[in-house]
Amino acid sequence: CIPIWLDCDPGHDDAVAILMALHLPEIDLLGISTVHGNASLFNTSRNAARCLLAFGSSEQAKRIPVYAGAEKPLLRYIRHDSEIHGEDGLGGVEGLPPSDSPAVLSKLDETKGKNAVVALADAARSLPDGEQLTIVATGSFTNVALFVSLFPELVRDKVEKVVVMGGAEGRGNRSPTAEFNVLCDPHAASILLDAEVPVVMAPLNITHTAIFRKDDNSTLLVPPSAIPDLASSTPDATAHPSRAHTPLRHTLHTLLNFFASTYKSVFSFDDGPPVHDALCIAYLARPEIFKAKRYRVDVETEGTHTQGTTVVDLYDYKKDQLVEFKKDPESRASWGRFGKNVLMLEELD
Numbered sequence: 001c002i003p004i005w006l007d008c009d010p011g012h013d014d015a016v017a018i019l020m021a022l023h024l025p026e027i028d029l030l031g032i033s034t035v036h037g038n039a040s041l042f043n044t045s046r047n048a049a050r051c052l053l054a055f056g057s058s059e060q061a062k063r064i065p066v067y068a069g070a071e072k073p074l075l076r077y078i079r080h081d082s083e084i085h086g087e088d089g090l091g092g093v094e095g096l097p098p099s100d101s102p103a104v105l106s107k108l109d110e111t112k113g114k115n116a117v118v119a120l121a122d123a124a125r126s127l128p129d130g131e132q133l134t135i136v137a138t139g140s141f142t143n144v145a146l147f148v149s150l151f152p153e154l155v156r157d158k159v160e161k162v163v164v165m166g167g168a169e170g171r172g173n174r175s176p177t178a179e180f181n182v183l184c185d186p187h188a189a190s191i192l193l194d195a196e197v198p199v200v201m202a203p204l205n206i207t208h209t210a211i212f213r214k215d216d217n218s219t220l221l222v223p224p225s226a227i228p229d230l231a232s233s234t235p236d237a238t239a240h241p242s243r244a245h246t247p248l249r250h251t252l253h254t255l256l257n258f259f260a261s262t263y264k265s266v267f268s269f270d271d272g273p274p275v276h277d278a279l280c281i282a283y284l285a286r287p288e289i290f291k292a293k294r295y296r297v298d299v300e301t302e303g304t305h306t307q308g309t310t311v312v313d314l315y316d317y318k319k320d321q322l323v324e325f326k327k328d329p330e331s332r333a334s335w336g337r338f339g340k341n342v343l344m345l346e347e348l349d
């Protein structure tokens, strides 16, 4: 079981990542922190708590803390993405507890006054000798950049790797060349890639192949008897019997419908939305279904037209700076000096 900490900005696809992290048996979710991004920190924090309470078992909902982290980028001006995720970050989603419900507010009250980055450090420190934490980051990288800057020794000793959704090889989604999570805080992304820790990146190139298709979405609504492997299981509730067979199916259906509609209107995606962030969790649980390759990756932190672009050295142009890690790509010694050595997830099998 892989102990993970999830840093996120829910967000429709972040919500799917939370669901998977709570239920895949390969994953042990220790804590959640939130960051500005798809919506304000106020909303992403409430959304994370809403997802945890709706998707987790009562034991998980009690045990797993939700910390509010950075509300703005390190240097850049703040931006949110209501066009894709709605004003509150989870537009159109039905069946979650309301943002201002007592359960959500008391979940967030539990961690009030404690810094999210310090909480992440404590989680890493609390692992037994020989165990290391995997950090998954599916929002802008402000919290993670602060963490690697403040606790470099802890990062070296107790962090296995950081798996991020972000960046792209030669394309963008919120600018012609920049992916949203990197664009939100390019300086933080650059700090993370320079840190002495292995980074695995799920860029747009692969996440745009992980589409939740219309057909997949309609399976959320057909009777369980029509789906062979569900035929024998009993639906756990029937809150919306005419439309979906369990509250969870209904919630996912509304979530994916909204996401599909914004991807259609903004990006002309006809088949359905990419579930970007879910790939980070899928990679940890099933690495064998991914094809990956190491590259040097830099982040354009300024740039008149290219701020937030990940510059991926596909043809090893900067060969001299690669020698060190090519000799022994897994060794930590090769991470510090020539940071920016990133394992890029390129294809799904």
Ligand code: BDR
Pocket (backbone or CB within 6 Å): 011, 012, 013, 014, 038, 081, 084, 138, 139, 165, 173, 179, 180, 181, 276, 277
């Ligand atoms: C990323 O930006 C957000 O819209 C998604 O949640 C994902 O993390 C995709 O560029």
Ligand code: CA
Pocket (backbone or CB within 6 Å): 008, 009, 010, 011, 013, 014, 037, 038, 138, 139, 277
């Ligand atoms: Ca996200």
